Amino acid sequence: MWVQLEVFLQTLISGVLLGGLYALIGLGMTLILGVMKIINLTHGQLMMVAMYVAYWLFTLFHIDPYVSLLIAPPLLFLLGMFLQKTLINPVLRVESILPHNQVILTVGIGMVLQNLATIFFTSDYKSTPVDYATDAWYLSDYWKDAPFELSLSYPWTVSFLLAVGITTALWFFLAKTDTGKSIRATAQDRDAAALMGVNVGLMRVITFGLGSALVAAAGCLFIPIYYLFPSLGSQFTLIAFVITILGGLGSTMGAILGGLILGVFESMTATYVGMGWAPVGRFAIFVAALVFLPGGVASLLKRKAVTK
Amino acid sequence: MALLTVDKVSMFFGGLAALSNISFSVEQGEILALIGPNGAGKTTLFNVVNGFYKPSRGEVRFKDRTVSGLKPHQICRLGVARTFQVVKPLQRMSVLDNVIASAFLRSRTKAGAERRALEILEFTGLMEDRAMISKGLPLGKRKRLEIARALATEPELILLDESFAGLNPAELDVSIEIIKGIKKKGVTIMIIEHHMKVIMSISDRIVVLNYGQKIAEGTPAEISANPLVVEAYLGEAEGA
Amino acid sequence: MKRFAPLIVLAAMAVLPLLGLSSYVMHLLILVIMWSVSGMAWNLLGGYTGQVSFGHAAFFGLGAYCAGLASFHLNLSAWYGFPLSIPFVAATALVMGLIVLRLRGPYFVLATLALGEIMRITAENLTDLTQGNLGIMIQRTWVEKTGYYYVILGVAALTFWVVKLLAESRWGYYFVAIREDQDAAESLGINTTLYKTIALTVSAVITGFSGAFYMNYMGYIDPQVVFSLGDISILTIMVVMVGGVATYWGPVVGAVIMVLLAEVIRSLPYVGTAYQTLFGVLLIVIIIYLPNGLVGDRQTLARLFKKKGAAV
Numbered sequence: 001m002w003v004q005l006e007v008f009l010q011t012l013i014s015g016v017l018l019g020g021l022y023a024l025i026g027l028g029m030t031l032i033l034g035v036m037k038i039i040n041l042t043h044g045q046l047m048m049v050a051m052y053v054a055y056w057l058f059t060l061f062h063i064d065p066y067v068s069l070l071i072a073p074p075l076l077f078l079l080g081m082f083l084q085k086t087l088i089n090p091v092l093r094v095e096s097i098l099p100h101n102q103v104i105l106t107v108g109i110g111m112v113l114q115n116l117a118t119i120f121f122t123s124d125y126k127s128t129p130v131d132y133a134t135d136a137w138y139l140s141d142y143w144k145d146a147p148f149e150l151s152l153s154y155p156w157t158v159s160f161l162l163a164v165g166i167t168t169a170l171w172f173f174l175a176k177t178d179t180g181k182s183i184r185a186t187a188q189d190r191d192a193a194a195l196m197g198v199n200v201g202l203m204r205v206i207t208f209g210l211g212s213a214l215v216a217a218a219g220c221l222f223i224p225i226y227y228l229f230p231s232l233g234s235q236f237t238l239i240a241f242v243i244t245i246l247g248g249l250g251s252t253m254g255a256i257l258g259g260l261i262l263g264v265f266e267s268m269t270a271t272y273v274g275m276g277w278a279p280v281g282r283f284a285i286f287v288a289a290l291v292f293l294p295g296g297v298a299s300l301l302k303r304k305a306v307t308k
Numbered sequence: 309m310a311l312l313t314v315d316k317v318s319m320f321f322g323g324l325a326a327l328s329n330i331s332f333s334v335e336q337g338e339i340l341a342l343i344g345p346n347g348a349g350k351t352t353l354f355n356v357v358n359g360f361y362k363p364s365r366g367e368v369r370f371k372d373r374t375v376s377g378l379k380p381h382q383i384c385r386l387g388v389a390r391t392f393q394v395v396k397p398l399q400r401m402s403v404l405d406n407v408i409a410s411a412f413l414r415s416r417t418k419a420g421a422e423r424r425a426l427e428i429l430e431f432t433g434l435m436e437d438r439a440m441i442s443k444g445l446p447l448g449k450r451k452r453l454e455i456a457r458a459l460a461t462e463p464e465l466i467l468l469d470e471s472f473a474g475l476n477p478a479e480l481d482v483s484i485e486i487i488k489g490i491k492k493k494g495v496t497i498m499i500i501e502h503h504m505k506v507i508m509s510i511s512d513r514i515v516v517l518n519y520g521q522k523i524a525e526g527t528p529a530e531i532s533a534n535p536l537v538v539e540a541y542l543g544e545a546e547g548a
Numbered sequence: 549m550k551r552f553a554p555l556i557v558l559a560a561m562a563v564l565p566l567l568g569l570s571s572y573v574m575h576l577l578i579l580v581i582m583w584s585v586s587g588m589a590w591n592l593l594g595g596y597t598g599q600v601s602f603g604h605a606a607f608f609g610l611g612a613y614c615a616g617l618a619s620f621h622l623n624l625s626a627w628y629g630f631p632l633s634i635p636f637v638a639a640t641a642l643v644m645g646l647i648v649l650r651l652r653g654p655y656f657v658l659a660t661l662a663l664g665e666i667m668r669i670t671a672e673n674l675t676d677l678t679q680g681n682l683g684i685m686i687q688r689t690w691v692e693k694t695g696y697y698y699v700i701l702g703v704a705a706l707t708f709w710v711v712k713l714l715a716e717s718r719w720g721y722y723f724v725a726i727r728e729d730q731d732a733a734e735s736l737g738i739n740t741t742l743y744k745t746i747a748l749t750v751s752a753v754i755t756g757f758s759g760a761f762y763m764n765y766m767g768y769i770d771p772q773v774v775f776s777l778g779d780i781s782i783l784t785i786m787v788v789m790v791g792g793v794a795t796y797w798g799p800v801v802g803a804v805i806m807v808l809l810a811e812v813i814r815s816l817p818y819v820g821t822a823y824q825t826l827f828g829v830l831l832i833v834i835i836i837y838l839p840n841g842l843v844g845d846r847q848t849l850a851r852l853f854k855k856k857g858a859a860v
Binding site (some may be wrong): 033037039058087091094095096097098100103104107108109110111112114115117118119125227234238241242245249279280283284286287290291 | 594595598600623647648651653654655657658659661662663665666669670673776778782783786793794822823824825827828829831832835836839840844858
């Protein structure tokens, strides 16, 4: 019985830690989707770029990935703004039969980023072997007679806590600062925002930059615990989508909850069903959310608020 | 004979009542205007009649048959056509093709649909523009195209949503003539409009909505003398 | 003259193999034609009806596996994959339709993407049925390419004809009406759910044929290849968007460009490894300057060339 509890709790802990990181990935995309209604299929590739930045900073200059949080996100912020201004905005203005050109555009951008990474960095798996990679806190260290063992991996936990910190900072930014409020206004009603003096064009550029910076931060937090290779972008793009849909398009709170739910769900699936089926679980949740809860978790939250 | 009956219809979105207990009928052959300040619920009511929303309470009956709960295309088949406030024709297709697309509802063959479409274009004064790509039409003609598309489905009741908004005086006259022509053909019309002069001149009866409730119903003369109606409109102007 | 263009092209294509082309060139032509089929099928649902599916690999792969498994499990010729795929692909399309056709915009895109990926993962994991990542290998019917060429040319001709017939019929008008404004179409008596389902099912079945052909021609498939998001689903979309959505020739032109350009770039010295980058850049340029594809925006394209001519 204790063994089952231990397995369950450990799986839950892994899930929550993973979920925190996932939330950060999802936040970037949900912001972009909410403000600009753009499906960004290059989200994962941007994360990949950030991870390479962190990798080289570590390998060449021995800069810890957590310190890279101060370097990579700002760089990706600039890259994001550049992409939005030079490539994505022009496409949005153009009149075409199908409005999905922008999605294909992001696919094109993703292809270029991924291929450039392969050319410059080869497709070898890379990692940042930090000293504390295998460190962990053990329950038995603190509770001598514990009936089961639980471990909190050091890098996982630090990454999680930093993710929480960044998410909180983002929340304050969106809720309290003028720019943040302008971004939210643009997401709710672009025309009304413009009429109230919000520079909508600038907000979009900033938002894409912000979304890129967030996913870059997630990259820095991931690299101590994961491998890096050029094509890892696509799976993270997919994860970002699942979280966005699960949480509700454009909802920050939803993305956070969506990330946590997905993290726990994947962890549970991996433990109890089997590693191979975990991606299916991811997609099954995705489709289920689309069909049964199209507004995502956010719509549940709204419903509760209204009935109050 | 009442062609359309709206019977104690209410529409709730979340906690908000967009329509409360609306009841009225549309008589066969008449032009009934639906007026009220912005946000009063007029388009919502159209959406309920047309089938886009199922009323939270009450029902809608067309020719004594309950239609609330049917899908829009089924309601159209039964004889109710509708235009939209924001006109969106098949932009990359010609005016003629636009009307043919609707005419297919009653004609199985392309030849039959085309014949019907040409008749309607003649009727709405768009015959000369029939080969023009609808994207290039000026607003007045686009609104007429919208009406033409609805007419092609051979309705008994046609719901016009702000067909006169944004038209200049010349276009206005043309459209008014078309509406009168539709009435002469025996088609019943329910129209949402803000253009008071137009409403007063062509409507047989008027229903006034405010904040989702029916506040008045009667002939144009009765309505213009009704203090509640005056207040509803003036009140909005003062508040603005 | 213009009316006979398709027949002329078909006749020209039919005599090409008699010119004694190399096996490599024949291979490229076969690929071009196969991608035209996939493109035309997708165009019916995406270009004409406006439902942009990012999961057509589901149907391609299913068609391929119908052919492969017919051989592997039932010891039939893989060509039976063609008729066999019809019920399976149609059923899958109907089920998918129930789930996704009610969704709009980005939701639809993402749902189809997810369903495509679910098919892939399912194929990878149902190893008893599909052999998982080991894939399916069959005995190819011919060694020479000519036979395959004529089969796929036939399929392409049929597809072109079917798409044209549908586009000019009542259904075609309904598809476009749905694309332009679904609510207005519904209000004008068009049963949008029904017609979207029809478009999806026809599009799926033809894509399935493309997949069945692939199995027969290549002789080997596995889930990563035939259910691939990037190499099948997205490539199909690119073929149509580059060539021209909602046009008859768009997918054909797009297939020519995507296949030939990919091969040409891949075989250039030095530049070879960067072919995806160049491809990506090309895609970006076309999306920005010719958003309706080469055929769709051919007037813009003509103007660009005229300007250059005048300057010279």
